[in-house]
Amino acid sequence: MIRYVLKRLLFMIPTILLTSLIIYWAMDLAGGDVVGNMLPENATQEQRDALTEELGLNDPFVVRYARYMAGLVTGDMGVSYKTGKDVFKTFMERLPMTLALGGTALIVACIISIPLGIYTALNQNTWKDTTGMVFALFGVSMPNFWLGLMLMLIFAVKLNWLPSQGADGPKYLVLPALTVGLGLAALITRTTRSAMLDVIRQDYMTTAKAKGASHRRVIYYHGLKNAMIPIVTAIGMQFSLVMTGSALAEVVFSWPGIGRLVFESIDSRDIPMVTGSIILCCVLMSIINLIVDLIYAFLDPRIKAQYSNKG
Amino acid sequence: MKRILAMLLALVMVFALVACGGNNSTTNNGGSTSGGSTSGGSKGEEGSIPGVQKTLTIGIASDINELDPQQQNDQINNNCFALTHQTLVFLTNDTNEQVPCLAESWEWTDDTHLVFKLVQNACFSDGTPFNADDVVFTYQKAMDPERSAVAATLSLVESVNKIDDYTVEFVTKSYSNELLSVLAGYPLSILSKEAYDDTSNEQPYLIGTGRYVFKEWKEGQSVTFVRNENFWGDDPGQADEIIFKPILESASRVAALQSGDIDVCIDPPINELSILQEDANVTVHNQAGTRLFYLGFNCAKEPFDNQTLRQAIACAINREEIINGVLDGYGQPQTTVVNRGVWSFYDDMEGFDYDVDRAKQLLSEAGYSEGELTVDLYISNGSPYTSIAPMIQEYLRVIGVTVNIQQFDEATLKSECQSGNQQMFLWRWNVIDRLDEIYTELFSTDYPTNYHHYSDSYVDEMAVKVLTEKDKDTRLQLSQDLQTYLVEACPQVPLYVADLVIAYNKNLQGTYLFGGGNHNWSWAYVALD
Numbered sequence: 001m002i003r004y005v006l007k008r009l010l011f012m013i014p015t016i017l018l019t020s021l022i023i024y025w026a027m028d029l030a031g032g033d034v035v036g037n038m039l040p041e042n043a044t045q046e047q048r049d050a051l052t053e054e055l056g057l058n059d060p061f062v063v064r065y066a067r068y069m070a071g072l073v074t075g076d077m078g079v080s081y082k083t084g085k086d087v088f089k090t091f092m093e094r095l096p097m098t099l100a101l102g103g104t105a106l107i108v109a110c111i112i113s114i115p116l117g118i119y120t121a122l123n124q125n126t127w128k129d130t131t132g133m134v135f136a137l138f139g140v141s142m143p144n145f146w147l148g149l150m151l152m153l154i155f156a157v158k159l160n161w162l163p164s165q166g167a168d169g170p171k172y173l174v175l176p177a178l179t180v181g182l183g184l185a186a187l188i189t190r191t192t193r194s195a196m197l198d199v200i201r202q203d204y205m206t207t208a209k210a211k212g213a214s215h216r217r218v219i220y221y222h223g224l225k226n227a228m229i230p231i232v233t234a235i236g237m238q239f240s241l242v243m244t245g246s247a248l249a250e251v252v253f254s255w256p257g258i259g260r261l262v263f264e265s266i267d268s269r270d271i272p273m274v275t276g277s278i279i280l281c282c283v284l285m286s287i288i289n290l291i292v293d294l295i296y297a298f299l300d301p302r303i304k305a306q307y308s309n310k311g
Numbered sequence: 312m313k314r315i316l317a318m319l320l321a322l323v324m325v326f327a328l329v330a331c332g333g334n335n336s337t338t339n340n341g342g343s344t345s346g347g348s349t350s351g352g353s354k355g356e357e358g359s360i361p362g363v364q365k366t367l368t369i370g371i372a373s374d375i376n377e378l379d380p381q382q383q384n385d386q387i388n389n390n391c392f393a394l395t396h397q398t399l400v401f402l403t404n405d406t407n408e409q410v411p412c413l414a415e416s417w418e419w420t421d422d423t424h425l426v427f428k429l430v431q432n433a434c435f436s437d438g439t440p441f442n443a444d445d446v447v448f449t450y451q452k453a454m455d456p457e458r459s460a461v462a463a464t465l466s467l468v469e470s471v472n473k474i475d476d477y478t479v480e481f482v483t484k485s486y487s488n489e490l491l492s493v494l495a496g497y498p499l500s501i502l503s504k505e506a507y508d509d510t511s512n513e514q515p516y517l518i519g520t521g522r523y524v525f526k527e528w529k530e531g532q533s534v535t536f537v538r539n540e541n542f543w544g545d546d547p548g549q550a551d552e553i554i555f556k557p558i559l560e561s562a563s564r565v566a567a568l569q570s571g572d573i574d575v576c577i578d579p580p581i582n583e584l585s586i587l588q589e590d591a592n593v594t595v596h597n598q599a600g601t602r603l604f605y606l607g608f609n610c611a612k613e614p615f616d617n618q619t620l621r622q623a624i625a626c627a628i629n630r631e632e633i634i635n636g637v638l639d640g641y642g643q644p645q646t647t648v649v650n651r652g653v654w655s656f657y658d659d660m661e662g663f664d665y666d667v668d669r670a671k672q673l674l675s676e677a678g679y680s681e682g683e684l685t686v687d688l689y690i691s692n693g694s695p696y697t698s699i700a701p702m703i704q705e706y707l708r709v710i711g712v713t714v715n716i717q718q719f720d721e722a723t724l725k726s727e728c729q730s731g732n733q734q735m736f737l738w739r740w741n742v743i744d745r746l747d748e749i750y751t752e753l754f755s756t757d758y759p760t761n762y763h764h765y766s767d768s769y770v771d772e773m774a775v776k777v778l779t780e781k782d783k784d785t786r787l788q789l790s791q792d793l794q795t796y797l798v799e800a801c802p803q804v805p806l807y808v809a810d811l812v813i814a815y816n817k818n819l820q821g822t823y824l825f826g827g828g829n830h831n832w833s834w835a836y837v838a839l840d
Contacts, residue, residue: 033720033722033723033725033726034722035722035726036722036723036725036726036729037722039460043463043759044463044759045729045759082376083376083530090530093530094531145560149562149563149566152563152566152570153566156566156567156570156572157566157569157570160570160571163570163572164563164566164567164570164572165370165556165558165563165567165572165573166532166533166556166572167532251559251560251563252560252563253563254531254532254556254557254558254559254560254563256529256530256531256532260531260559261531263559264374264531264559267720269720269722269723
């Protein structure tokens with residue numbers, strides 16, 4: 001098992017290399033005037049030339065990329081063109097906010113979606129099932145920013161129950177977490193329903209019932225446990241996306257997480273910050289995926305055995 | 312089944328309608344300004360001054376990016392420095408006059424010497440007294456390009472010398488009508504020499520003589536200032552704290568104002584103004600702006616090196632329609648190149664008003680037949696340019712000119728324009744009172760921000776004359792003549808000056824707003840009923 005984990009961690013190296021190359025190349029293709037962003041409007045051509053030289057922007061792409069990667073290997077991800085602050089430090093300052101938002105959103109999503117998925121599966125083709133699926137469709141179809149603004153207008157402006165903006169305490173987390181969580185819940189509900197539908201038709205479920213197990217035990221012990229693999233996969237994938245893709249919710253609610261950091265950095269062509277943030281997001285996603293894979297092993301002894309054999 | 316679906320759809324629609332609906336009785340009732348649920352921002356607690364809300368929170372459209380005045384010249388940072396620092400002279404927001412601040416008087420003793428008498432009772436926020444050493448230190452640092460990003464603004468100044476503890480002398484290359492206005496700029500706020508001498512002070516630039524003191528910057532969240540208890544003047548700040556909160560999304564900013572999470576909403580979106588105007592707890596304020604939006608031509612490159620063609624384009628554009636379409640009427644059209652509100656503004660020349668027949672005739676005189684000309688229009692990818700550009704495209708299609716719109720991020724657009732790659736471009740220029748920011752920076756030969764690449768020795772000479780002429784009447788005439796000349800030469804088509812529109816808590820007092828956005832919130836506070 002440990003060897004499997006180490007192997008997976010080693011596989012992250014080519015992933016990071018490829019990601020860094022693609023993102024560095026993409027930022028290069030996107031163009032944008034880095035120097036113009038940093039200098040005052042009436043800067044002279046001489047000032048522009050000097051700063052261009054200082055930042056090494058006159059060098060060919062390969063040289064710049066190699067220099068960046070050399071820095072990365074030594075743990076230096078550079079400094080932001082916009083604020084002059086260390087990229088890694090800035091990212092790590094913002095990460096806890098995104099983890100808090102993503103984690104809470106995921107809890108919200110699980111609380112809503114897993115019971116709802118089971119309920120709709122058990123009531124397949126009834127109005128209860130349809131209602132649940134319409135909710136799921138609603139959640140999937142609704143853009144994050146629209147839902148966020150609607151929740152803000154209802155709970156902050158009309159009812160004045162919750163703050164509309166900021167990140168000064170737990171109550172500030174409610175609306176952004178609901179916004180992200182409802183979108184996640186929709187997808188997990190559909191996956192749970194589908195997985196449960198597969199499971200409840202299995203022979204071992206009939207056997208469990210025949211042996212006199214209670215309905216609750218049959219569903220939650222025999223059924224849900226066996227349906228958990230696709231559900232955990234869906235949760236893991238969604239969590240990865242939330243960690244790296246909740247930019248819209250973060251912008252709408254002024255939540256100072258990494259999504260908003262990347263959004264602002266792209267806007268100001270802050271190449272070191274964008275490149276560094278995306279590489280770190282890539283590492284984060286790889287770690288989350290690894291954790292999800294490890295959870296499989298705890299859920300399914302067959303997978304655990306496979307890991308051990310591979311290891 | 313259909314019934315259930317219909318019910319669910321109805322629920323969704325009700326949900327959306329409730330959320331989108333305008334101000335209703337719930338908000339009005341809840342907004343009676345006394346309780347914790349008041350919409351509009353009165354939910355804050357009372358501060359140390361009776362009847363004044365403890366905190367004033369201002370929702371801004373972008374985060375600040377620098378705490379050192381001399382390392383930047385961004386409006387949002389300058390709004391902060393207006394709280395914490397002061398300059399030698401202060402620019403008023405109504406008459407654009409320079410009035411005493413840290414200097415109590417000044418005099419040009421000859422064409423190259425400007426002498427300031429300093430106030431003798433001022434002190435910095437750390438309690439140390441202010442004197443001539445601080446002024447000399449500040450300007451020596453500002454003039455050093457290695458230590459300052461605004462050295463270019465002081466290119467006219469040769470040296471700053473101390474005469475005595477409360478007298479300083481600026482030695483300049485020549486007389487300038489605009490130097491005082493330059494010195495009123497917040498990047499040239501007076502810094503504390505003693506703070507810089509203290510090697511243990513890592514952020515000496517935070518020490519100023521203003522009404523507030525920097526407390527904390529949580530990047531991406533807020534920047535907080537507290538009242539300067541050592542303030543030397545007799546009109547200190549009222550609110551205990553002033554907080555700037557960056558809320559990038561404009562609709563979120565509006566919601567934050569209505570929910571009372573902020574007291575001031577900078578740049579509310581025009582399409583939401585009607586909602587705010589219906590809110591009894593919100594004041595929507597508008598005043599004449601100073602930011603001129605224009606269509607510029609690259610005069611050094613075909614086809615717009617042709618003056619008649621430039622005039623033809625000017626006649627094809629319906630400015631009133633643009634103002635209504637883009638700003639919902641919150642703007643003023645103008646003919647001249649000088650921003651409305653700036654001294655010597657003159658708009659009575661004939662110019663090139665909207666006239667399609669005249670435009671076609673001028674196009675023909677310029678040597679182009681209908682359908683022959685295709686040009687590029689370079690724009691920035693933000694608002695309002697993406698709204699204006701298609702309108703211009705359509706106006707020019709009517710006279711037979713095809714326009715290809717090319718979008719860039721703002722910095723790239725500036726770079727493209729500086730390099731001269733553009734044919735036409737949309738841009739804006741914010742000027743409060745300095746004529747050199749127009750005549751020199753936009754139209755003088757080879758100036759970096761002369762994106763028109765306009766070169767005319769007459770304009771260059773006149774720009775210098777306007778800058779240095781001491782007789783006010785003569786200067787006025789020179790400036791108006793130059794405006795008439797430039798309108799005829801037509802390096803740009805001035806489109807409009809956008810009004811300043813800002814929304815705030817109805818109980819907000821003590822605002823000091825500038826049409827271009829360089830507000831000073833030092834005196835602002837929310838009064839509690």
